[in-house]
Amino acid sequence: MITMEDWVTIRNIKKHNPDIGTLTIGELLGISRNTVKRALQSEGPPEYERTKILNPAIVPFSEYIVEGLIMKKLKGSRLLSEITAKGYTGSKSAFYRYLVSLHIDQQRTYQRYETAPGEQIQFDWSPYEITINGETVKIQIFCCILGFSRYRIYEASLGSTQAEVFDALENSYAEFGGVTGRIQTDNARVFVDNASRIHFKWNEQYLALCGHYGIEPEHSLPKHPWSKGKVENSFSYLNDHFIAGNSFDSLEDFFKRLKVFQETVNTKVHTTTQKSPCELFELEKSSLAALSSSRFSSIKTESRKVTEDCLISFNGNRYSVPYVAARKTVWIKLSKGYLLEIYSQNNLLLAVHPISLEKGKIIMNKEHYANHSIERGNFNRMTELFREQFAEDLWLLDKLKEQKRINPGYHLTRIMDLAKYYPAAQMRKGFQQMNACGLYSYIFLKTCLENTVVLTSEELRVALREEKRTNVVIPDAFYNVNIKRSLTDYQLK
Numbered sequence: 001m002i003t004m005e006d007w008v009t010i011r012n013i014k015k016h017n018p019d020i021g022t023l024t025i026g027e028l029l030g031i032s033r034n035t036v037k038r039a040l041q042s043e044g045p046p047e048y049e050r051t052k053i054l055n056p057a058i059v060p061f062s063e064y065i066v067e068g069l070i071m072k073k074l075k076g077s078r079l080l081s082e083i084t085a086k087g088y089t090g091s092k093s094a095f096y097r098y099l100v101s102l103h104i105d106q107q108r109t110y111q112r113y114e115t116a117p118g119e120q121i122q123f124d125w126s127p128y129e130i131t132i133n134g135e136t137v138k139i140q141i142f143c144c145i146l147g148f149s150r151y152r153i154y155e156a157s158l159g160s161t162q163a164e165v166f167d168a169l170e171n172s173y174a175e176f177g178g179v180t181g182r183i184q185t186d187n188a189r190v191f192v193d194n195a196s197r198i199h200f201k202w203n204e205q206y207l208a209l210c211g212h213y214g215i216e217p218e219h220s221l222p223k224h225p226w227s228k229g230k231v232e233n234s235f236s237y238l239n240d241h242f243i244a245g246n247s248f249d250s251l252e253d254f255f256k257r258l259k260v261f262q263e264t265v266n267t268k269v270h271t272t273t274q275k276s277p278c279e280l281f282e283l284e285k286s287s288l289a290a291l292s293s294s295r296f297s298s299i300k301t302e303s304r305k306v307t308e309d310c311l312i313s314f315n316g317n318r319y320s321v322p323y324v325a326a327r328k329t330v331w332i333k334l335s336k337g338y339l340l341e342i343y344s345q346n347n348l349l350l351a352v353h354p355i356s357l358e359k360g361k362i363i364m365n366k367e368h369y370a371n372h373s374i375e376r377g378n379f380n381r382m383t384e385l386f387r388e389q390f391a392e393d394l395w396l397l398d399k400l401k402e403q404k405r406i407n408p409g410y411h412l413t414r415i416m417d418l419a420k421y422y423p424a425a426q427m428r429k430g431f432q433q434m435n436a437c438g439l440y441s442y443i444f445l446k447t448c449l450e451n452t453v454v455l456t457s458e459e460l461r462v463a464l465r466e467e468k469r470t471n472v473v474i475p476d477a478f479y480n481v482n483i484k485r486s487l488t489d490y491q492l493k
Helices: 003-018 020-027 034-043 059-072 075-083 090-100 164-175 204-213 227-242 250-267 277-287 379-389 395-403 408-418 426-435 441-451 457-469 475-480
Strands: 120-133 135-146 152-157 182-185 192-194 216-219 302-305 311-313 318-321 330-337 339-344 350-354
Touching: 003 020, 003 034, 020 034, 059 075, 059 090, 059 227, 075 090, 075 120, 120 164, 120 227, 120 250, 135 164, 135 250, 135 277, 152 164, 152 250, 152 379, 164 330, 164 395, 204 216, 227 250, 250 277, 302 311, 302 339, 311 330, 318 350, 379 408, 395 408, 395 426, 408 441, 426 441
Parallel strands: 120 182, 182 216
Antiparallel strands: 120 135, 135 152, 302 330, 311 318, 330 339, 339 350
């Protein structure tokens, strides 16, 4: 390529020597005759053109980016966040260079592609930030839509791992009541191992899932924005009519309202078909293939060892299982995005817990400990129950461990049993009496509560004898309290 300096020199020589030939100029400057000709014929100085090489990290998402720009008219920042959630590992600058290279300045046209009943399902997902109980939570929303009726299913999850994506797909199939002949997806890593046109390769687990349900997988090609446009449009509508401006009390509240929104959308008349998806879905139902008799089980890939107190660990929290599974290995699986399912080695469902967004919590189902000795006497587990009811009296836990070194869990369990029958205010008065006398046992607390937390000195000594602590010195301050006497004290002897 000719340099700017050569271009200027060639034109100056020719200007001052009109009769000089191109061959002579080339010999003077050490360049070819054709280069001299191009310099003289060009109207402007030479411009450097950088060789366009598509970043390998962009390749799997190029079609998704083009579709987002053409059909959804999304901003670059929105597209970048969405492909990052789908596995894009390239730099921000590489992404924006690719956007500039597209030079899409007008709406492209294409012929609308319609499908027959039961022919195709389109599936995709998108990340959103929602407000739950005043806190911002990042969540993935999946959409599965039937190509003919436009009937759609929304699912959601806290993540987009392959297990969570497969779970959303299977939940959608179950809600449809059948499957179509084909499923259309993009080239996300959970579906495709290699998105190159030459060396394209499906993910083996995804192929196994499709084989399990007898559905043929298809992926969108670059410059085919219409191939997955139905599911793409559903996300912009979801954001504008449900996500924006809404807040939720809990994850469960969000999922319930998402399903209500789904029902609303499916009953609304579609602008293309001029009929509601629900109406057309009734026609499409009979064309769907029957579901498999069982779900795709290979997604249960995580195992946990149950502790002696019937708890497993998951994402910074602990969840209970029935006592029959204590010290055994179990399988865990996320369901519907906010439920933790726990299975035995024989694939028997043992427990289901809502996932906690907090950390360091113990989530227990009391029925898991019913009619078993492990139900009583576990100090750590009973401590959590005590914290929930008596957050202002946590000092009692330290006193119990200090004075009842052998078995503090036994006394704490008995104290929590008393809390089932006595008001919290009365329990706290009892705790104060225990602290005043330096006696930290459920027997002493029980005696205090039965006497409305006012004891005579004789009643105190009885409690001490039951506790076998006759050497305890009773503080003088104890005798200065108002004593509630029994009416029998006033009867004639």
